Structure formats: C-alpha cells, structure tokens
Amino acid sequence: MVRTTIVLTRADVAGQIDIREVIPAIERCLADHEKGEDLLPPKYIIDMPGGIGISACMAGYTKAANMLTMKLGQERKANVDQSLPTIMGTLQLYDPETGELLMIVESVLATMYRTAAAAAVAAKHLARQNSEVLAVIGAGQLGRQCVRAVAxxxxxxxxxxxxxxxxxxxxxxxxxAAELCVPIRVATAEEACREADVICTATNSTEPIVMNRWVRPGTHLSCMGADLHSKIECEMTLLPRCRIFADKMEQCVERGEVSQAIEKKILGRDCYAGNLGQVITGQVPGRTSEDQVTLFDGIGLGVQDTTVAKSIYEQATAKGLGTTIAFC
Ligand SMILES: NC(=O)c1ccc[n+]([C@@H]2O[C@H](COP(=O)([O-])OP(=O)(O)OC[C@H]3O[C@@H](n4cnc5c(N)ncnc54)[C@H](O)[C@@H]3O)[C@@H](O)[C@H]2O)c1
Structure with missing residues (x-):
C-alpha cells in the first residue's frame, strides 16, 4: 500500500520542530557530502513575465540519508503592498526507492533552520572553545534562527x-532571551562586533556591515546572508586576515561572501582552506591558532534541504504532527 503524505505548515514547524535536532543532521550531511555521492542538479530559475519575481526549483538527493527532496520557491517583492510574504514555498520529501511522497512542508522556515544549523556547525568546529560572547547581525527570519542555533x-x-x-x-x-536563558542585548554593529568571540551575519545587505578594525584576533565568523554575488556583509580588508572555509568552494567562489573580493583580486580563487565538511571529517585542519580569525562562507546546498526535511519528517512522525493525506 502506498504510504500517506504528512503535510506540515509553518506553524507546525515553528511550534514543534526542535532546531537543535537539525544541527547534528546538518553536520553529518556536510561530512557525507565530501564522499561525492550526492546528486545536486543545477537550480532552475523561471523569471516571471513583467519582472514580477522568480520561481525557483531545487532538488537534492543524498545517498547517506537515502532521501530525495524537491523545493519550489516563489519570490514576489511587490507582495509587501498586499501584506503578503515576499517569499513562499514548499519542500517535498520523497522515498527515492519507491518515489512515494512522504511529506510536504512549508519551505521558508525549513530553509532558515538548515541555514542556521550550518552556521552553528561552523561555530562548533571553528570557534575558540572559550568563546563567551556571540554577535548576530540581522534580526530577520534567518537572524532569529541563527541566534537559536549558534547559541x-x-x-x-x-x-x-x-x-x-x-x-x-x-x-x-x-x-x-527567556527561551535561551542567556541575556540578549540590542547593540550597534560596532559594539556587537568589538566584544564578540563569534559573529554570525544574517542580513540581505549589499554594503559591508562588519568592519575589519572591529574584529578581534581569535574571532570566528559564520557569514550566511550573502548568497548572491551582489550581497556582502564584511569589509573586504577583513578577508585576507581570515582562514576561510566554504560549504562548497566551487559555488561560494562565484556567489558567496568573498566573491566580490575575488573579483577585485583582493583574494585569489584559491583563498579557501577547504570545505566545512572536510574539517568535520578531519581531512583539513580547522582553526590552527587561538588568535586566528576564521570565517565560514555558506550559501546553502540542496542536500541541506534534504537533510532538514528528513529531520522534520522523523520528528513529525514521532510526535504525530501535521495533516495526513492519501494521494493515491
Ligand atoms: N546562506 C543560505 O543558505 C541562505 C538561506 C536563506 C536565506 N539566505 C539569505 O539570508 C539573508 C537574510 O534572509 P531573511 O529571510 O532573514 O531576510 P529578512 O528580510 O527576514 O531579514 C533581513 C534582515 O537584515 C536586516 N538588514 C538589512 N540590511 C542591514 C544592514 N545593513 N545592517 C543590519 N541589518 C540589516 C533587515 O533589517 C532585516 O531584518 C538574505 O540575503 C537571504 O537571501 C541565505
């Protein structure tokens, strides 16, 4: 008999899915990705007529997790005028053997979970053990989840x-503040960066926010907001001070936090020490001294969607969440 499909709304995910369970799953995903067995077809973008927005399709298959996902996202900037979200979408999880559709989940929050989890995995492996102060730059959808995950x-x-x-x-x-039992102070960018041991950036800025002179030796930065070449969050002169890692070097070189510095020849295309997955598996050393500045440039992989979907599916199945539909 064909298995039923669980349908989960954003409220289901927000209220019931524990982001802390997603973090070890993303850690394993990045390590497994280094085996070269995942399938990641290129993202397919449809530019909607009249420049009203885009429709994006992303797929990911991981052999290690034995799961397949397809994500369909819509961006319509003018939606703000109608008090509608500008980004909406769904993430579908399939059994790759049988093709059964196991789950449909609202994708925007799921994407924030997997991205914040990657920022946390980077901090776990690259930040100094004695880190005491976390600065998060950006308090939008991603910033909120980065506070929860990196903390x-x-x-x-x-x-x-x-x-x-x-x-x-x-x-x-x-x-x-109450959920995390840690004081959270609203600060200026300078105050936040000058006292931080770990800085996580999560804005959609196209101008640098984190200035070189504010970053202390020994700081770790997880840079998550700049996922297009046009976006940037760190002053370019900071970058040559950093030991830099990527989620996937080939893609970050074109679209990540450091891509503008590469274009301006402040950095070479070989500026990365390695992928975060290589640090997790021990193939590449992470931080090599206490006063080194480390930076993770993560623009997101389709297999992270597959991983977060699997984690959400397992949690939803265990707790009996969502609506169940028999499509056939
Ligand atoms: N790396 C990834 O895998 C990944 C995944 C999802 C989203 N993103 C990116 O993360 C960014 C944030 O996404 P979001 O959904 O949270 O957007 P959002 O609109 O919810 O939040 C962005 C926040 O950044 C703030 N901001 C903008 N410019 C700033 C500046 N100069 N200084 C301080 N704050 C500033 C805004 O006020 C807003 O609160 C976007 O660029 C998005 O494309 C990356």
Missing amino acids: SVRPFRRIDLFDIRQPQAEQVARDL
Whole structure:
C-alpha cells in the first residue's frame, strides 16, 4: 500500500520542530557530502513575465540519508503592498526507492533552520572553545534562527544583536532571551562586533556591515546572508586576515561572501582552506591558532534541504504532527 503524505505548515514547524535536532543532521550531511555521492542538479530559475519575481526549483538527493527532496520557491517583492510574504514555498520529501511522497512542508522556515544549523556547525568546529560572547547581525527570519542555533554550540554568557530595524532586533531579543536563558542585548554593529568571540551575519545587505578594525584576533565568523554575488556583509580588508572555509568552494567562489573580493583580486580563487565538511571529517585542519580569525562562507546546498526535511519528517512522525493525506 502506498504510504500517506504528512503535510506540515509553518506553524507546525515553528511550534514543534526542535532546531537543535537539525544541527547534528546538518553536520553529518556536510561530512557525507565530501564522499561525492550526492546528486545536486543545477537550480532552475523561471523569471516571471513583467519582472514580477522568480520561481525557483531545487532538488537534492543524498545517498547517506537515502532521501530525495524537491523545493519550489516563489519570490514576489511587490507582495509587501498586499501584506503578503515576499517569499513562499514548499519542500517535498520523497522515498527515492519507491518515489512515494512522504511529506510536504512549508519551505521558508525549513530553509532558515538548515541555514542556521550550518552556521552553528561552523561555530562548533571553528570557534575558540572559550568563546563567551556571540554577535548576530540581522534580526530577520534567518537572524532569529541563527541566534537559536549558534547559541546552542557554546555556553555563551551574552548575545548581542544588531539590525538596522532596531524594533525588529528588540522583538527578537524579547522573544528569545527567556527561551535561551542567556541575556540578549540590542547593540550597534560596532559594539556587537568589538566584544564578540563569534559573529554570525544574517542580513540581505549589499554594503559591508562588519568592519575589519572591529574584529578581534581569535574571532570566528559564520557569514550566511550573502548568497548572491551582489550581497556582502564584511569589509573586504577583513578577508585576507581570515582562514576561510566554504560549504562548497566551487559555488561560494562565484556567489558567496568573498566573491566580490575575488573579483577585485583582493583574494585569489584559491583563498579557501577547504570545505566545512572536510574539517568535520578531519581531512583539513580547522582553526590552527587561538588568535586566528576564521570565517565560514555558506550559501546553502540542496542536500541541506534534504537533510532538514528528513529531520522534520522523523520528528513529525514521532510526535504525530501535521495533516495526513492519501494521494493515491
Ligand atoms: N546562506 C543560505 O543558505 C541562505 C538561506 C536563506 C536565506 N539566505 C539569505 O539570508 C539573508 C537574510 O534572509 P531573511 O529571510 O532573514 O531576510 P529578512 O528580510 O527576514 O531579514 C533581513 C534582515 O537584515 C536586516 N538588514 C538589512 N540590511 C542591514 C544592514 N545593513 N545592517 C543590519 N541589518 C540589516 C533587515 O533589517 C532585516 O531584518 C538574505 O540575503 C537571504 O537571501 C541565505
């Protein structure tokens, strides 16, 4: 008999899915990806007529997790005028052997979970063990999840949060301080960066926010917001000070945080020490001294969607979440 499909809304994920369970799954995914057995077809983008937005299709298959996903996303910038979200989508999880559709889940929050989990895995492997202060730059959808995920990998005594929309930062600080049992201070970018041991960037900025002179020796940066060549969050002069890692070097060189510095020849295309997965498997050393500045450039892999979908499916099945549909 064909298995039924679980349908999960964003509220189901927000209320019931534990991001801390996603972090070890993403860690295994990045390590397994280094075996070269995943299938990642190129992202397919449909430019909608009249420049109203894009439709994006992404697929990922991981042999290690033995799962297949397809993600369909819609971006319509003008939706703000109708008080609608500008990004919406669904993530579908399939059994690769039989083709059965196991789950359909709202994809925007799931994407934030897997991205924040990657930032946390990078901090776990690259930040100094004695890190005490976390700075998160950006308090939007991704910034909120980065606070929750990165805070779980070190016993931080304080979190500083900066966003150009200060009320947004204040809201996130109020929402999360009790959940995390760590004081969250709304700060300027300079205050946040100068006192941080770990900096996580999660904005959609096209201008640098993190200035070189504010970053102390020994800091780790997880740079997650810049997933297109046009976006940037760190001053370019900071980058030559850093030992830099990617989620996948071939893609980050074109579209990641350091891609503009490569174009301006401040860095070479060989500026990466390796992929984060190679650090996890021990193939490449991570941090090599206490005063080194490390930087993770992560723009996201389709197999991270597959991994977060599998983690959500397992948690949803165990807790009996969502609506179940028999499609055939
Ligand atoms: N690396 C990945 O895999 C991945 C995955 C998902 C999203 N993203 C990217 O992450 C970024 C954030 O996504 P989101 O969904 O959270 O967007 P969002 O619109 O919810 O939040 C962005 C936040 O950044 C703030 N911001 C913008 N410019 C700033 C600046 N100069 N200084 C301080 N704050 C600033 C905004 O005020 C806003 O609160 C986007 O660029 C998105 O494309 C990356």
